Amino acid sequence: DGGITQSPKYLFRKEGQNVTLSCEQNLNHDAMYWYRQDPGQGLRLIYYSQIVNDFQKGDIAEGYSVSREKKESFPLTVTSAQKNPTAFYLCASNSLAHFSNQPQHFGDGTRLSIL
Amino acid sequence: KQEVTQIPAALSVPEGENLVLNCSFTDSAIYNLQWFRQDPGKGLTSLLLIQSSQREQTSGRLNASLDKSSGRSTLYIAASQPGDSATYLCAVRLDSNTGKLIFGQGTTLQVKP
Numbered sequence: 001d002g003g004i005t006q007s008p009k010y011l012f013r014k015e016g017q018n019v020t021l022s023c024e025q026n027l028n029h030d031a032m033y034w035y036r037q038d039p040g041q042g043l044r045l046i047y048y049s050q051i052v053n054d055f056q057k058g059d060i061a062e063g064y065s066v067s068r069e070k071k072e073s074f075p076l077t078v079t080s081a082q083k084n085p086t087a088f089y090l091c092a093s094n095s096l097a098h099f100s101n102q103p104q105h106f107g108d109g110t111r112l113s114i115l
Numbered sequence: 116k117q118e119v120t121q122i123p124a125a126l127s128v129p130e131g132e133n134l135v136l137n138c139s140f141t142d143s144a145i146y147n148l149q150w151f152r153q154d155p156g157k158g159l160t161s162l163l164l165i166q167s168s169q170r171e172q173t174s175g176r177l178n179a180s181l182d183k184s185s186g187r188s189t190l191y192i193a194a195s196q197p198g199d200s201a202t203y204l205c206a207v208r209l210d211s212n213t214g215k216l217i218f219g220q221g222t223t224l225q226v227k228p
Contacts, residue, residue: 004158031214042119042204042218043159050213058215090158094214103149103161104214111156 002027006091006107012115013078013085021076021110023091030096032074033104036060037088046089049074050096078112086113117142119207121219128195129227136190136222138205143183146208149216150179150190153202162203163190195226 004025013019025032031050035043045058049068063082068074074093078085088111092104118141128134138148147166151159163172163179165188171180178191188205202223206216 006158033214035218040124040220042121042220043206043216044218045215048213048215056213088156092159101164101166103151103164104159104216105161106151106158108158109156 004091004093004105004107006089006110008110009108011110011112013112014115016080018077018079019112021078021089021091021112023074023076023107025072025074025091025093025105025107027093027105028071028095029093029105030071031094032068033092034058034064034066034074034076035090035092037090037109043090046076088112117145117207117209117217119205119217119219121203121205121222123222124220125223125225127225127227130195130197132195132226134192134195134224136192136203136205136224138188138190138219140186140188140207140217142209143186144209145183146210148179148181148188149206149208150177150188151204151206153204153221155201159204192224195224197226197228200224200226 007022033048034046047066049055065077091107094102094104149164150162165181176193202221204221206218
């Protein structure tokens with residue numbers, strides 16, 4: 001079945017450490033997104049990419065970095081510069097074709113905590 | 116700056132009741148509005164998408180309406196069931212060029228048997 005796979009499901013970060021969250025999709029979608037969700041909050045956009053080798057900052061990009069070397073993969077690195085990384089991270093994708101009719105598809109998320 | 120608000124933050128109803136969830140947005144210049152469901156510790160599942168030119172969309176027991184001029188959308192759930200218990204989020208998309216969504220905080224629904 002087509003879908004979005006996020007790994008790991010749970011991740012722990014030590015002080016000063018960079019960690020990378022994986023997001024892979026087999027939906028042949030052009031656009032991919034990373035969101036952060038804090039308890040009792042909606043989702044906030046971190047980064048998004050509409051095409052391979054190109055990506056744009058969202059509303060809360062500081063302390064994060066991404067790459068888009070392959071269409072199906074959009075990993076997110078939480079750097080040591082992100083002082084409050086504890087949150088639930090969600091990856092999403094959608095097709096650029098018939099854009100207006102396509103909802104975003106989401107993975108099952110990665111929960112990141114500080115040790 | 117577009118802001119999306121959902122009221123109430125939490126709702127508890129007995130099984131079988133019809134209910135309405137509310138979503139409001141500050142800028143009426145939206146491209147579409149989407150309703151999602153989120154189960155605890157899970158990702159989001161798309162429920163309904165309403166284009167800016169549409170007034171409502173229906174899927175099974177769910178009906179979503181959109182009033183752009185007043186900046187409001189409602190999600191109507193008929194004959195609620197315990198399996199409907201989840202957090203419901205609305206999100207607006209501002210333009211046709213990107214898929215960027217602005218989310219509300221969500222309404223957590225509990226349907227009691």
